[in-house]
Amino acid sequence: MNLEEFVLTNEKPIRMGFFFGVLAVMALWEIVAPRRRLTVSKSVRWVNNLGLVFFNSFILRVLFPAAAVGVALTASKHGWGLFNIYELPLYISVIASVVIMDFVIYVQHVMVHAIPVLWRLHRVHHADPDYDVTTGARFHTLEIILSMLIKFATILLLGPPVVAVILFEIILNVTAMFNHGNVGLPPALDRVLRWIVVTPDMHRVHHSVEDDEANSNFGFSLPWWDRLFGTYRDQPRGGHEEMTIGIHKYHDAKDVSWITGMLLLPFRGEISEYAINRRQWSGTEEENNG
Ligand SMILES: [Zn+2]
Numbered sequence: 001m002n003l004e005e006f007v008l009t010n011e012k013p014i015r016m017g018f019f020f021g022v023l024a025v026m027a028l029w030e031i032v033a034p035r036r037r038l039t040v041s042k043s044v045r046w047v048n049n050l051g052l053v054f055f056n057s058f059i060l061r062v063l064f065p066a067a068a069v070g071v072a073l074t075a076s077k078h079g080w081g082l083f084n085i086y087e088l089p090l091y092i093s094v095i096a097s098v099v100i101m102d103f104v105i106y107v108q109h110v111m112v113h114a115i116p117v118l119w120r121l122h123r124v125h126h127a128d129p130d131y132d133v134t135t136g137a138r139f140h141t142l143e144i145i146l147s148m149l150i151k152f153a154t155i156l157l158l159g160p161p162v163v164a165v166i167l168f169e170i171i172l173n174v175t176a177m178f179n180h181g182n183v184g185l186p187p188a189l190d191r192v193l194r195w196i197v198v199t200p201d202m203h204r205v206h207h208s209v210e211d212d213e214a215n216s217n218f219g220f221s222l223p224w225w226d227r228l229f230g231t232y233r234d235q236p237r238g239g240h241e242e243m244t245i246g247i248h249k250y251h252d253a254k255d256v257s258w259i260t261g262m263l264l265l266p267f268r269g270e271i272s273e274y275a276i277n278r279r280q281w282s283g284t285e286e287e288n289n290g
């Protein structure tokens with residue numbers, strides 16, 4: 001049995017193994033050497049953030065039982081999409097598919113920050129007042145559904161090998177848990193590693209309450225897009241231990257830490273200065289900072 005067949009026949013246990021394996025390693029690392037002190041108790045965080053994750057997986061399973069893999073199988077059966085039309089050696093189409101799908105995620109991430117109504121959904125990921133492995137999977141259900149539809153559209157156009165879709169989803173899952181870890185690497189190692197993968201210190205900048213910092217480092221797995229498109233930012237101004245994580249105006253645990261508050265958050269309040277069409281580029285420094 002080759003690697004492709006192995007992945008296809010053991011898809012579920014491989015996914016579960018990576019999810020729970022990396023979750024356990026990161027959780028242990030966060031206990032042994034936490035980067036920052038948590039503001040909310042770990043049990044509240046874990047119950048609510050992971051509660052939302054399990055709720056989302058349930059909804060996805062109901063809405064899209066065949067999932068992304070099913071769409072990739074359909075595309076290959078009908079010869080839809082770039083890589084089903086132009087046959088390349090498998091390893092090339094797998095690598096290219098994973099890289100292209102990661103780029104789509106980057107563009108999608110920039111988009112949910114830029115478009116006011118989508119930022120309402122994505123705020124749920126940013127409203128977490130702390131930053132740990134469970135933050136990495138905490139997204140509003142509607143954003144998860146939107147992501148899935150964008151992924152389906154990408155697959156239909158790209159026609160990636162089925163194994164590439166599975167690999168991409170596993171890599172995204174693993175890197176998101178790794179780079180949301182409340183952990184730090186030795187600075188020298190971090191500097192080298194961030195040329196290959198988004199590190200915890202790199203993505204933590206993106207969770208700052210400061211607008212300019214939150215609008216940096218959109219990458220989830222591959223760090224190249226931020227450098228290539230000018231959204232890269234090296235470190236937070238306040239330093240990793242002192243920087244404030246979260247979003248302005250929402251600090252009440254009921255809104256930002258409880259699962260009910262997270263599900264309602266997109267429908268609350270105004271987006272105000274954060275939205276792309278409300279920013280003031282002229283005027284005093286005071287106004288600019290809103
Ligand atoms: Zn974001």
Ligand SMILES: [Zn+2]
Binds near residue numbers: 135136180203206207
């Ligand atoms: Zn994040």
